Amino acid sequence: MLYLYQLIVDKYGWDWLRRFVAQDVAWVRGTQEPADRVEAGTAAVALGTDGMLTPADGVRTRFVLPRHDPFMAWAQRAAILKNARHPAAAKLYLNWWLSKQTQSDFYMWSVRTDVRPHAGYRPSGSTTTPTSAACERFMADRALVERFKQQLTLYVGEVTGAPSPGWLGLHPGR
Template structure:
């Protein structure tokens, strides 16, 4: 509920939820937990709306905005990084694991298997910046396994399958916030304050 704090008015930067499925799911979960009134109050707190989930991190790290829950970054700070990434202690947060597969018509199945095995290797998973998909490898930053937090990596995918519900909520968020404005995530100049 901190994002409703009047001291943060105009100092929050958020990704348009109706422009990004993962962010849309976060707003769905907020609505489910706190109700529409929470979302209306959040919008009334005048956050800066942007396109893409990298933009909020960059803007916060540059000191232009104070907070966001629609971005991502490494659990451990990089040298000269000005921001701190914090997971909620009680509230739900979004996680999902990227899936991989080898198509039956793949021309080089052995190479594909080698690649997927490397992606799941202790060597690769041990250098991951966030939760590794393997539960036998510790998360960086002193965080416990994803299983010990208020998140569910499979729920986002299950929610996305409910297309009618997702598209109806996307339309509701568009009506609440307005059409996404500004450059697309691939066209953003990260040196200019949004």
């Protein structure tokens, strides 16, 4: 999300962010809670969340992609650790997850170039879809990230609240 705000501030400036914050925005940690709030009807819109562009039956939330502004879409990373307890099971899982059938059935973009995007999805990497490589470059410049995070904090305050998955990860603070 930090990178998304970097893209927005780069395009529209800090004054845009000041005016955005003045609208009494509810700032929450993570990407699941915004989707849950919109689906529950307690929020009208969410800027940072994920979901299906073609909604499943019974889902009220609708995602709208900007025509000219950036939005985030990137592949999640996966690896089999060198000392994994069950490397064969991990390999089976990744083979299944990356299979053409599973990637075709999944509701998001595929990491495979031989799987066409679903209806309503632009090809990943289009001009309004920042690549994971661009995000990696941003995140690799730790001085830039920290400077931007501190500037953002001046506008929106410190990050508070429980993380979306309910925990901060395997090694928070390390």
